[in-house]
Amino acid sequence: MLFLMLKLAGVLAIFQMVLLMLFFNSRKNRNSSNKILSLILLVYSMQICSIVFMSVFPQDFLEHYNLFPAVCNQFALLFGPLLFFYSKAIINIQLKRWDLLHFAPFVMMILYMTVREILDPGYLFWFSPFRLYSSGLILVHGLIYILITLVGIARKASIYREYISQTRDLKILYGLLLVGFISLWVLKFNTFLFMDIWRRYKLCPFTMSLYFIAGFLFFNILVYFALIKPELFNWKKKYRNTNIAQGKRQQIIDELKRLLEIEKVYSDSSVTLTVLANRAGISVPYLSQIINEEFKVSFSDFINSYRIKEAETLLSETHHKFTIQQIMYDVGFNSKSAFNNAFRKYCGCTPTELKERVLSN
Numbered sequence: 001m002l003f004l005m006l007k008l009a010g011v012l013a014i015f016q017m018v019l020l021m022l023f024f025n026s027r028k029n030r031n032s033s034n035k036i037l038s039l040i041l042l043v044y045s046m047q048i049c050s051i052v053f054m055s056v057f058p059q060d061f062l063e064h065y066n067l068f069p070a071v072c073n074q075f076a077l078l079f080g081p082l083l084f085f086y087s088k089a090i091i092n093i094q095l096k097r098w099d100l101l102h103f104a105p106f107v108m109m110i111l112y113m114t115v116r117e118i119l120d121p122g123y124l125f126w127f128s129p130f131r132l133y134s135s136g137l138i139l140v141h142g143l144i145y146i147l148i149t150l151v152g153i154a155r156k157a158s159i160y161r162e163y164i165s166q167t168r169d170l171k172i173l174y175g176l177l178l179v180g181f182i183s184l185w186v187l188k189f190n191t192f193l194f195m196d197i198w199r200r201y202k203l204c205p206f207t208m209s210l211y212f213i214a215g216f217l218f219f220n221i222l223v224y225f226a227l228i229k230p231e232l233f234n235w236k237k238k239y240r241n242t243n244i245a246q247g248k249r250q251q252i253i254d255e256l257k258r259l260l261e262i263e264k265v266y267s268d269s270s271v272t273l274t275v276l277a278n279r280a281g282i283s284v285p286y287l288s289q290i291i292n293e294e295f296k297v298s299f300s301d302f303i304n305s306y307r308i309k310e311a312e313t314l315l316s317e318t319h320h321k322f323t324i325q326q327i328m329y330d331v332g333f334n335s336k337s338a339f340n341n342a343f344r345k346y347c348g349c350t351p352t353e354l355k356e357r358v359l360s361n
Contacts, residue, residue, distance in 0.1 A: 014048055016219045017041040023226050029233050033089035037177075040082045041219075044184065046075040048215055054126075063124060067117060074113070076138045076188070077106035080145025083181055087149045090174070091159050094145075105141060109134065132196045139192055142185050161300050169229050180218040187211045252290050255280045266306045269332045273299045307331040308346040312322035315354050324351045 021041050024034040050072035054062065062069075062247055081102035085095060116123055125131065187210050209312040225232060259265045259279055268275075275300075277287040291302050311331045314322060325336070328351075333339040343351050 004244075009282055011052060012050075012216065016223055018043045020219065020222055020226060023230075024233065027330045029230070031089075032095075033086060034233055036082055036089050040079065040086065040181075043075050043078050043082065044215065046072045047188070048211075051211060063127065066124050066126035067113070070131065070134075071110070071113065071139065073131075073134065074106060074109045077105065077109060079181075079185075080142045084145050084149045084152070087152060091156065091163050105116070105137070109137075115191075135192050135196055139185070139189050142188075146182060146185060150225045158298055158300065161298065169225075170232055173225055173229075173232050176218075180214075180221075183214055184211070184218065188216050221237060249290065249294070252280065252282055252286065252300055253294060255282075256287075260306050264310070265304075266303045266310075267330060269329075269334045271303065271332070275316040276303075303332070304342045305346060307333065311343065311351065312347060312354065315351060316358055324355065327351070 021038040023029060024038040024041075034041045038124065039285070050069040053069050053072070057065075081099075084102070085099065088095065101316065113125065116125075164174050191211060256276075259276065265271055265276065265279060273288060274284055280287060291299055295302055308331075311327050314327045314330070315324070322330070328336065328339045333342070340350050343349070343354075347354060349357075
């Protein structure tokens with residue numbers, strides 16, 4: 001009874017993914033990142049279709065139509081490249097023609113299966129060593145792309161921070177997507193171990209159930225965001241098309257300078273783009289656009305420039321009163337490494353080096 005309910009949850013997850021794909025491809029939300037996200041959902045729907053198919057029909061039926069779950073399983077080779085493309089698309093990095101080569105493993109596997117089916121129509125793809133080898137390839141392939149994606153994010157960390165700092169919900173959404181995709185890969189790896197490596201077939205329904213539950217919860221959260229916060233999925237498009245009158249623009253700049261130079265809001269370590277926008281009495285997209293267009297920096301760099309300027313002043317004028325750690329906290333930093341890195345970026349030396357230089361003079 002429980003497993004039947006979980007299978008129904010899997011079917012419902014597929015239905016939800018279809019609705020999400022329609023949502024992401026609507027005229028209002030149609031952009032490159034949403035198109036890629038809808039393709040990722042299609043890949044996962046094929047995976048769940050394969051598992052539901054294998055768990056519903058009897059053995060003789062599966063042997064006759066074993067090509068269907070085998071083909072569905074190969075779509076997982078698209079997951080890694082699409083995740084990688086999505087991480088680039090959300091920060092507006094344009095994809096190039098040669099990026100299509102990332103789909104080569106999927107195309108080659110489908111071609112191999114097509115030729116094998118023509119030459120040997122009775123070959124049981126799903127009940128042969130082919131399943132073991134192809135599933136192993138899919139998992140290794142997916143892991144490689146997850147690592148490539150994470151490395152790419154690390155290399156362009158400042159750009160990603162600028163993107164997700166536009167609003168707290170955007171940070172939660174992107175974090176959910178990364179954690180969700182990685183979690184589903186882990187659960188697929190778990191199913192592979194029990195089914196193909198350890199051959200603990202009695203436990204397979206439970207491992208597949210975890211995949212159903214995770215997919216069901218993950219896509220329900222996405223549905224929630226799509227219904228409650230639909231603007232998150234067209235944020236960059238909305239941002240690019242925002243025109244600010246020159247008079248309004250100057251008012252925002254003046255208010256920003258007042259908040260930063262007089263009230264010193266940067267000294268609060270918890271200040272975010274949303275908090276600053278609320279203090280300035282403007283919307284988050286307006287503030288983000290002003291900072292990027294007028295000051296040519298990301299939000300984090302914009303705030304840190306004021307923090308480091310204040311820290312440099314304190315170190316130069318009051319070095320005998322405050323320790324470097326006290327100054328670090330006073331200007332809004334919580335991490336010594338972040339403080340040192342930012343200080344070196346703007347001043348060309350560490351706080352300790354500047355303090356020693358002042359003392360020697």
